[in-house]
Amino acid sequence: MLGGAIGDALGAATEWRSPEEIRARYGAPITDFAPPFLPFEETGRLKGDGHVTDDTLMALALCRAILKKGSHLDAYDMATYFVDELVEIPVWVPEWQREMLLLERVFYPEKYLFLRLRLANAEPRQGGIGNMVNCGAAMYAAPIGLMNAGDPANAYRRAIDMFSAHQESYGLEAAGLMAAAVAAALHPDATYERVIETVIDLAKDGSRHAIVALTEAARTAPTEDLAAYLRAVMEPFDTVKGSVANYKRVGHYPSREHSIEELPIALAYLVIARGAFRPAVLGAANYGRDADSIAGMV
Template sequence: MTATASAATGVWGRAEQQDFRSRVRGCLLGGAIGDALGAAVEFSSLADIRAEHGPEGVTDFVPAYGRRGRVTDDTQMTLFTVDGLIRAQVRRDTGAWHPPTDIHAAHRRWYATQRDWGPDERRQDAGWLAREEWLYAQRAPGRACLTGLADETMGTLESPKNPDSKGCGAVMRSAPFGLLVGWEPQLVFQLAIECAAQTHGHPTGYLSAGAFALIVHGLARGEALDGAVQRALAHLATRPGHEETTDALRHALGAVRQGLPTPERVASLGEGWTGEEALAIGLYCALVAEDVRHGLLLAVNHGGDSDSTGAVCGNILGALHGETALPPAWLAELEGRGTILELADDFAMEMTQGPALHGPAASAPAWLARYPRA
């Protein structure tokens, strides 16, 4: 039985649960590794990267924000997206079912980590993730993310925050929507773009996030990468303002046929500062990757937003191959690995065994303490 069939029937066998958990872990850990690899060279040109790190560029973690293996706002926001999705599932028991509101609340909790010195232990509704002290660190957060979440007003597709912004701050946090394997693709796409519009209101800013979520969704269901991309293109074609994102994906597919992958070929897809460019670069590097290590190093060795393109590529490769394909030496040094694993396993458990954890009649108190309904 595939992950799709298991989610549709509500019956998950042990093998299906293990496969799904591996893909969830792979997606979140792979994204974090790519993020950490690119963190130190995010604002460097390719020439500067080669001058400092040798002709091959970055080949391993290099110190960023005080030590090797540290992640940026890309991973921080991705984790809070996962937290919000779990909270949405838990709150469904109350009859309150509006996932964009739960994602917005989760991202507001992330915003607090960029403003406060540390967790507010008095907030019982914050949940466990917001009490992780290591997350209270500014790692070059994007302006649109900060301004979009600075007040309690939630941006919507009809009235988006930062309507002119098409930066990559929405796409880099949107892989978790694709892990909703029990949802139909059009619903995954819709949720991802609605949540992206909370900070990035330009069609390219939110449609690139939706396309990325659909690509991950196909992989989490066990589909091939090419097929997942084609489904994303089909959904994009139905939306106004899709042209830039569609063109970027098509350029990524075309670059695969143009010869051996090089940093210069990556540069032909852009620099990654905007949503469609970050998605195109991450996708291209995943498509041509000989293995996870090769793909991630290709994704960060360019003059542009290296941490975001590395994160996107890592999310894709991790969802495609599962956690065991990730380089163990990088996993061992990755900041927050324990937190990421804990959250990934909680998400997998919620998606596969949620009714056993909570329901309208009875719920596990420990689960509600971790993911409060408030």
């Protein structure tokens, strides 16, 4: 959880920036918590200086929901214990420097939990159907891996069941794989290679193809223009095309051929760093794009 929060806070300052913009703003790739890319006076938000984002806040909310139930959660529990965390209990949001409902902070695909599970009273196992397919479930799936430490297959199954209330298609698959990766990393004999192998063994469809492609490419990655190299490998699997400054939003639609970007890129940086946390998480933060989620998954 702490490692995820560190990655989230590192990537907050560089989120949706290109590597070129990051170097221009900070004079070099960041090597520690960086000040906000834009000043608070201009944006009204403190994205930087070590402040976590909704990724960490959602993971903490999930932990509280698990503790309230006192056991594993399923899709039905998401409709009760977890939605309450979104809409009933104000939390301190560092970016905004005030207490607010978590529902107010999260992106629209996470608000969908409230729409589907509370307002529409959808069958919880079908709650994620129709949502924008993105990394929104994977970004807070780590606690499920912790709850199934050393048992990645069970972590995957439980996460797929639970997060069906939130996501579908490759967004749901990524949540299962993120939980599995954390569980695999907690095995007594874990190595980064075994974590990668475990995730690939469990992965399906486009998610599997993307993770295989990115982790293989990472083994021969250049030292120069690394982010551009990884992005070129990832782009065929991503429904959002183009650079940060000029991308084509094809649509976050369900697909058996596509994948979220964040998890394959995070695993690629893990391979490049040979399992070492600091270079992996800093590499992910300097990748830009959805940097807080990518670095938070490392």
